[in-house]
Amino acid sequence: MIALVRGELAKLLATRLPVATLLTALGCGLGFTALLALAGPGNSTPPLPGIETPEGVSLVVGMGGLLLFVPALIGTIAVTGEYRHRSIGTTFLTVPRRGRALVAKLVVFGGLGFAYGAVAAVGTAVALVGSAALRGVALGVPAGALVAMLAQLALAAAVYAVLGVAIGALARQQLVAVGIVLGYFYFLEHVLLLIPGVNVIHPFLPGGATAALTDFTFLSDAIGAQLPISMPVAISPIGGALVLLGYAAIAAVVAVAVPLRRDVR
Amino acid sequence: MNSHAIEVTGLSKRFGEVEAVRAASFRAEPGRVTGFLGPNGAGKSTTLAMVLGLSRPDAGTARIGGAAYRDLDDPTGTVGAVLDSTGAHPSMTGRGHLRAYAELGGHARRRVDDVALTTGITEYLDRRIRGYSTGMRRRLALATALLGEPSVLVLDEPSNGLDPAGIVWLREFLRAFAGRGGTVLLSSHVLTELQHSIDDLVLIDRGRVAWSGPLDEFTGAASSLESAFLAHTMEVHP
Ligand SMILES: Nc1ncnc2c1ncn2[C@@H]1O[C@H](COP(=O)(O)OP(=O)(O)OP(=O)(O)O)[C@@H](O)[C@H]1O
Ligand SMILES: [Mg+2]
Numbered sequence: 164m165i166a167l168v169r170g171e172l173a174k175l176l177a178t179r180l181p182v183a184t185l186l187t188a189l190g191c192g193l194g195f196t197a198l199l200a201l202a203g204p205g206n207s208t209p210p211l212p213g214i215e216t217p218e219g220v221s222l223v224v225g226m227g228g229l230l231l232f233v234p235a236l237i238g239t240i241a242v243t244g245e246y247r248h249r250s251i252g253t254t255f256l257t258v259p260r261r262g263r264a265l266v267a268k269l270v271v272f273g274g275l276g277f278a279y280g281a282v283a284a285v286g287t288a289v290a291l292v293g294s295a296a297l298r299g300v301a302l303g304v305p306a307g308a309l310v311a312m313l314a315q316l317a318l319a320a321a322v323y324a325v326l327g328v329a330i331g332a333l334a335r336q337q338l339v340a341v342g343i344v345l346g347y348f349y350f351l352e353h354v355l356l357l358i359p360g361v362n363v364i365h366p367f368l369p370g371g372a373t374a375a376l377t378d379f380t381f382l383s384d385a386i387g388a389q390l391p392i393s394m395p396v397a398i399s400p401i402g403g404a405l406v407l408l409g410y411a412a413i414a415a416v417v418a419v420a421v422p423l424r425r426d427v428r
Numbered sequence: 429m430n431s432h433a434i435e436v437t438g439l440s441k442r443f444g445e446v447e448a449v450r451a452a453s454f455r456a457e458p459g460r461v462t463g464f465l466g467p468n469g470a471g472k473s474t475t476l477a478m479v480l481g482l483s484r485p486d487a488g489t490a491r492i493g494g495a496a497y498r499d500l501d502d503p504t505g506t507v508g509a510v511l512d513s514t515g516a517h518p519s520m521t522g523r524g525h526l527r528a529y530a531e532l533g534g535h536a537r538r539r540v541d542d543v544a545l546t547t548g549i550t551e552y553l554d555r556r557i558r559g560y561s562t563g564m565r566r567r568l569a570l571a572t573a574l575l576g577e578p579s580v581l582v583l584d585e586p587s588n589g590l591d592p593a594g595i596v597w598l599r600e601f602l603r604a605f606a607g608r609g610g611t612v613l614l615s616s617h618v619l620t621e622l623q624h625s626i627d628d629l630v631l632i633d634r635g636r637v638a639w640s641g642p643l644d645e646f647t648g649a650a651s652s653l654e655s656a657f658l659a660h661t662m663e664v665h666p
Contacts, residue, residue, distance in 0.1 A: 170532025177524030252513025259498035426483040
């Protein structure tokens, strides 16, 4: 199994995906956060809390959580790329026990997702601290709490990458799979939040669970304040973590089991 | 070289209405090059995919050295295969690709340079596969198949895209491989291509094995391989 993980890692490292991933992570973490922290608060309607308050920090970090579809997308593109470029035959000939090949892939892409999350987290921390210094304010949360928040986000990134691999292994067609990932995380989940009655399940969806993880209630609060819709009660950060891990487990089982019997040509 | 025969018994596969392979049975022996000949759509690729466990037969079995492909202890150390589905990721270099699959198959890293030299791709090993020509890709696929020093080769239309020098080289290579005791099963839809490179022939037509045996017995009665081919495919389906 270790040899297979090393093999999958060698495959990943032979492409440009890891570099692209980490650059994206840095861009998302550093750039996006700096933008939010420096320009966003105060200038928007309604005014957002500044980063000198706990709510403000949580808001900025939680917005980072909205970018978690990126590691999901990376996992999806990697798996469907094997079908698209027909290297999947080479892979399954080398490892005819397909389940083992996919477990190795999940480990490697879970790791890449975590690396994405970690780089994005460091970028976010740097941007937050830098923005606070520039604006001459103290950050709204102690360093320890910030690190914990960001570490959770990095773990969530690993979970999202695993979800992405599973979606890719299921759909196989690259465009279809990418469409599913974007359509779901970008659109469907947010739409569900707007439907009264249905939105009670939102905290138990990946996006809602991630929001719980970082205590990020901005989206639902904002919607609740603007529209006459009752918002679902958020679950605790630990509950959010458990829900996310549950999704990762289901995704892993699906990704390993589904391709077992399918024909490759 | 260990010797492993390929034994196909009653393999069948249907895609909806199409009976792609119908109860196909044949053998490919160690020390011999076996040609798998049939017109377009005869079921060659489908059969080979089932032999290699990439596709699931509706009935029948395929064994290599007595075991199904997926049950082999060292699959790529036993069988090397080039099929339509053995592609490579375009953003990798040839070297990156070979290294990754050597690692995945548990083969020594020095094999990368060995197989590149054997297949004549050393020169462009550090270029991205995106820029490879069709013939270069075929050679890379063959190099990948050779990473594990297999004793069985299964090749689906291996000379597609090769230049004349490449075709001659491949023929010599396969003859030498069988000469060392290896088993070679290669498909083609071009009669003349096989004439000088094979010992045994398996003829497949519309999913059925129409004839199999040593090549000289096949051509014996007819004036040429071509007329023998036509005679046999007509015999089965008048
Ligand atoms: N996945 C599939 N779905 C539907 N039909 C298929 C599928 N794969 C193969 N077929 C059909 O099965 C038959 C055999 O196809 P196969 O590719 O095995 O032929 P072949 O002998 O390799 O032909 P060629 O010389 O053109 O490569 C054809 O009629 C083909 O259309
Ligand atoms: Mg074919």
